[in-house]
Amino acid sequence: MGRRYRLYPTQEQGTVLTGWGHTARALWNVALEQRKYLWEQRRYTLRSAEQCKQLTAARADLEWIRELPAQAGQQTLRILDRAYDNFWNPNHPADFPARKKRGHRLSVPLPGQAVEVRKLNRRWAEVRLPKLGWVRFRLSRALGGTIRNATVSQDGNGWHISFGIHTGRKPAAPNGKPGCGVDFGIASSAYVSTEDKPRQMPPTLTKNERKRLEYLEHKKARQQTYAKKHNGGKYSNRLRRTITAIGKLRTRQANRRSDFTHKLTTDLAKNHGFVGIEDLRVKNMTKSANGTVEEPGRQVRQKAGLNRSILDNTPGERRRQLEYKSGLYGSELRPVPAFHTSQTCAACGKVDPESRKGCGRLFACVHCGHEDDADHNASVEIEARARRTGGTVTNSTRSTTVRVPAPGRRRTRETQPATYG
Template identity: 80%
Template sequence: MKADMGRRYRLYPTSVQERVLTGWGHTARALWNVALAQRVHVYEQRGRTVRAVEQCRFLTQARAESELAWLAELPAQAGQQVLRHLDAAYDNFFSHAHPAGFPAFKRRGHRLSVPLPGQAVAVRKLNRHWAEVYLPKLGWVRFRLSRALGGTIRNATVSRDGTGWHIAFGVAIGIKAALPNGKPGCGVDFGVAASAYVSTETAPRLKPPGLTAAEGARLRNLERRKARQITYAKKHNGGKYSNRLRRTIAQIGKLKTREANRRQDFTHQLTTDLAKNHGFVGIEDLRVTSMTGSAKGTLEQPGRNVRAKSGLNRSILDNCPGTRRRQLEYKCHLYGSELRPVPPYHTSQTCAACGKVDPESRKGCGRLFACVHCGHEDDADHNASVEIEARARRTGGSVTNSTRRRPVVPSPAHRRRRMRETQPATYE
C-alpha cells in the first residue's frame, strides 16, 4: 500500500549525529547533481534515457572505489532513494497533466534532505511526548511525538531548515473518500487586501503578519549586515565566507522559516475549516505563474512600474493561492465536500445581484462595489465571493472557459522536442 498521508516531527539529534546528517545532506545533493548530469550527457551523446535501475548499479561500483569514500558514507538505501526521486522528477516532467519543469541541479544553499525507504527505518515510542527513530549507520535519534503516526511507514525524509532538523514520514493509512456531508456550499475569493472572503460570512479572514514589527526590523538589519559582510568577503577574503557571515545567514534563515511556518499554519486552519464546514467550496481557477510574472522586461524594452509589480507579486505569493487549492483538493476528499474551480473572468466586475458586468461598478479597484445598473452596493471581495459561489452552483465546478491552456496531445516526438528545448538551458 502506498503512502497516503504525511507526518512531520521535530528531530533532536546530538551534536555528533547532526554533523553526520549534515554530511549526508551534502552527499545526497552531490549525488543528485552527478546523476542528473550523467543522464543529460547520455541523452545528448547517445539519444537514450538512463533510469534509476541502471544508475543504482553504477552507484554500487562507485561506493567500492577508494577515491569516492565520501559516497560510501551515505547509506546505500538513501542513495538509491535519491535516484528514484530523480526518476519521479523525469516522470513529472514528461507528464502533460503535471506542471513540473525539467529537473534542476541543486545548489549548495539548497535545503539539506536525506530520503530513506520505509523498511530502512524503525520507530519506537518512549513516552507520551517523545519517540526515537532508527536511521541506518547512525542509530537511534530522538524526535518530538506531537501526534500519533497512525499507520504503516512507507518512507522517511530527514531535512533541515532555519529552525532545526525535522523528519517526515510517508504513512499508509488507507484513506477512503468520505460521504457527502450535506452542508451548504460557499464561494471564496482569495485576494491580497483580504486574504480570503467567504460568501457566507460578513467579514474577511485576514492573514496575520508573518513577522512582528520587532522581527521585521531585525530581519532588515540582518539583511544589511549580510550585504556588508559579503562585500567585505569579496574584497579581502577572495569571496570566502567568514564564520560571522555564516551566523548572519543562519539568523536570517531562522526568521524566514518562522515566517513561513506561521503562513503555513494560517493556510492549514483556513482550508480545514472551509472543507469541513461546507458541502462544496468554489474558488477561482487561477494561473498563479502568469499572475506573478516579472515586469522587468529586457534592455531594449524595459518594463514599467517594475517595483510596484514586484511588491504585488510578493503579496500574492505571501497568500499562497496555489497551496490553498492543493490543500483543499485533498481535504475536501477527507471531509465529504467538493472543490469546484470556476472560470475567473470578471468576478470582480460582475454584480452578484443583477449579473451585469461593468468595470465602472468598481472604479479604481477600491474596496467598494457599486453596481451602475441596479444600485447594489457591497464589499468588492464579498461581492466576488458571492459570484464565485453562483458560478460553482451553476456549473458544478466546470472550468470550460478556464484560463489554463489546453492539454497537449502526448507523442514521442513532442517529448523529444521538449527535452531538446529544455536541457541545454538547464545544463548550462
C-alpha cells in the same frame, strides 16, 4: 498522508546528517547531468534502475559517496525518476528537474524499510536511521499507519523528519453541507461568500522581527561585499552566523503562514459541501516587469512588491491543500474561471468596470444599484459559478457554458528536446 516531527539529533549525529545532506545533493546533481548528457549525445534515456548499479560501483571507489547510506542514494535516484515523470505529465505543473544549489535545504530521503520507530512515552519517540542509530523526535501526533518512506531535512529551526504514512483511509462520502465561494486576495486574505467579514492572515512577523530582519539583511550585504573584496568570496564564520539568523526568521515566518493556510483550508473543506475558487494562473500573475534592455519595464519595484504580496498569501498552496482535504471531509473543490469576477454584479449579473472604480473596497453596480464589499461580491459570484459547474466551466453566472477540454496527449520521450535531457 504525511507526518512531520521535530528531530533532536546529538551534536555528532547532526554533523553526520549535514554531511549526508550535501552528499545527497551532489548525487542528485551528478545523476541529473549524466541523464542530460546521455540524452543529448546518444538519445538514450537513463533511469534509476541502471544508475543504482552504477552507484554501487561508485561506492567502492569514492569514500564521500560510501559514507551516505546506500538506501538514501537509491531513494534519491528514484525521486529523480518521479521528477522526470511529473515533468512529462501534461496534467502536472512540475518544471524540468533542476540542479540543487549549495544553499538548498538539506534533505536525506530513505525508504520505509530502512527506518524503525519505537515509542518512548506519550510525547517522545525514537527513529533508527541506517549507519547512525537511534535519534529522538517529538511525538506531536500519532503516526496512524504504516511507514512507506522517510525524509530527514533541516531548516532554520533545526532538523525534522517526515514520514509518508499509509493510513488506509478512503475518501469520505459527500457531507451534504451547503457550498461556498472564496475570493483569495491581498487586502482580504480570504472572503467566504457565506460570511460577512473577511478572514485576515495575522502578520507573519512582528514589528521588532521585521526591524531585525532588515538589519540582518543589510549586515549580510556588507559582509558579502567584504568577502568578495578581501577573502576571494569565501564566507567567514560571522557571515554564516548572519545567514543562519536570517534563516531562523524566514522559517518562523513561513511556519506562521503555513499554520494559517492549514487552518483555513481545513475549515473550508470540513464545513462546506463544495468550495468554489478562482482558477488562477499564479505564475502569470507574478511575472517580473523588468522587461529587456531595449524595452525596459515600467513600475518594476511596485510590481515586485505586488508579487511578494500575492505569493505571501500562497494561492497555489491553498488550492493544493483544498484538493486533497476536500476528499477527506466529503466536500468538493470547484475551480471556476477568474475573468470578470471583480467586475460582475452578484445581484443582476451585469459586467461593467465602472462598478468597481480603482482598487477601492466598495462595489457599486451602475445598473441595479447593488452595493457590497468588492471581495464579498466576488466571492458570491464565484459561488454562483461553482454551482453551475458540473463537468463544464462557466463564463459567468448568467452566460453560456464552455466545455472543459480533454486532457492533452502525453508527450513521448522520442519528441523530447535535446536541451531537456
